[in-house]
Amino acid sequence: MKNVRLVCIGAGNMGTAFVKGLVDAGLLLPSRITVTDKTQRRLTHAHRELRVKTSRDNAQAVKKANIVVLAVKPQILDQVLTEIKATVAKETLFLSIAAGYPTGLIENLLGNKARVVRAMPNIAAIVGQAATAICKGKYARKRELNLARKLFEACGLVIEVEENKMDAVTGLSGTGPMYVFIIIEALSDAGVRMGLGRYESTRLATQTVLGAAMMVEQTGQHPIFLKDLVTSPGGTAINALYSMEKTGMRAVLMEAVETATKKSQELGRPFNNKHD
Numbered sequence: 001m002k003n004v005r006l007v008c009i010g011a012g013n014m015g016t017a018f019v020k021g022l023v024d025a026g027l028l029l030p031s032r033i034t035v036t037d038k039t040q041r042r043l044t045h046a047h048r049e050l051r052v053k054t055s056r057d058n059a060q061a062v063k064k065a066n067i068v069v070l071a072v073k074p075q076i077l078d079q080v081l082t083e084i085k086a087t088v089a090k091e092t093l094f095l096s097i098a099a100g101y102p103t104g105l106i107e108n109l110l111g112n113k114a115r116v117v118r119a120m121p122n123i124a125a126i127v128g129q130a131a132t133a134i135c136k137g138k139y140a141r142k143r144e145l146n147l148a149r150k151l152f153e154a155c156g157l158v159i160e161v162e163e164n165k166m167d168a169v170t171g172l173s174g175t176g177p178m179y180v181f182i183i184i185e186a187l188s189d190a191g192v193r194m195g196l197g198r199y200e201s202t203r204l205a206t207q208t209v210l211g212a213a214m215m216v217e218q219t220g221q222h223p224i225f226l227k228d229l230v231t232s233p234g235g236t237a238i239n240a241l242y243s244m245e246k247t248g249m250r251a252v253l254m255e256a257v258e259t260a261t262k263k264s265q266e267l268g269r270p271f272n273n274k275h276d
C-alpha cells in the first residue's frame, strides 16, 4: 500500500464515503489520495474533512495514479473515461462503483487492456461498515482483485460475485441502508406513538437494529432461529409478528429490492447495448 497513489473521480456521497473509509482505517495516508470533482464546494469540503488533495482536472489528476476510482454517476462515465483515456498509465487499476455500468464497456472505452474491478459498496463506508460486492473485468488479474478487496475491506465487509449478479447486489445492499433508515424511522415513530420521547425512541430503535444485526452476524444462526428466541408462547413478539405478516412486511421488502434491481438493470441497459 505504501506506493499507492489513488485518485477518486467524483467527490459526491459515495466517493467521499469510500475515501473516508480508507483514511479512517489508516490504509492510505490522505497525502496519497486525490479527489476530483466539477464542483469546487465538494472539493473544499473533502479537503477540510479528510485532508486529501483535490483537483478539478481529471486528465491531469490521473497522470501519476496507480488506482483510479470511478465514482461519478453512470450517465457521465463515458465522458469521464474519454477525458482520462490519454493520460492514464497502462498499469492503472480502475475501480468502478457506478451502478449498472459493465466492466466490458470501461475496457472498450479505455482500450489498452485496461484492468478493471467493478464494485458495489454502500454508504455505510462512511463508518467503516459497508457491504461491498466486487467482480473483475477481463484483464484485471487476481492480484488486482485482491488489492480492490483490501481497499474495500477498510470500509467493511467484501464478497466476490459474478458480474451478472451486480444488479441484484445493487438492489439489496447497495440500496440497503435506505431500507434500514426507513425501518429505524418507522420504529422510532411507533415508539413515539406509544408514548416515548423522540430521542429515546430513536436511540432504542437504532440500538435494536444494531444489536439484532450483530446477533445474526456473530452467532452465524439463521434469523428464523433467533426470531424463535424472542417469540415466547402467547407473548408480545408473536402477536406483533402476526400483525406484521398481515400487512405483508416481507413482500414489501422483497418488492423494494426487486424494484431497485430492475432500476439498476435499466441504468445499465444503454451501456450494455453499446457493448453488444
Ligand SMILES: NC(=O)c1ccc[n+]([C@@H]2O[C@H](COP(=O)([O-])OP(=O)(O)OC[C@H]3O[C@@H](n4cnc5c(N)ncnc54)[C@H](OP(=O)(O)O)[C@@H]3O)[C@@H](O)[C@H]2O)c1
Residues within 6 Å of the ligand: 009, 010, 011, 012, 013, 014, 015, 036, 037, 038, 039, 042, 058, 070, 071, 072, 073, 074, 076, 080, 097, 098, 099, 120, 121, 122, 123, 174, 175
Ligand atoms: N450513493 C450511494 O449510496 C451509492 C452506493 C453505491 C454506489 N453508488 C454509485 O456511486 C456513484 C456516485 O454516486 P453518488 O451517490 O456519490 O453521486 P453524487 O453524490 O451525485 O456524486 C457524483 C459526483 O460526481 C461529480 N461529477 C460530475 N461530473 C464530473 C466529472 N466530469 N468529473 C468529476 N466529477 C464529476 C458530481 O458533481 P455535480 O454534482 O456537480 O454533478 C458529484 O459531486 C454512482 O455511479 C452510483 O451508482 C452510489
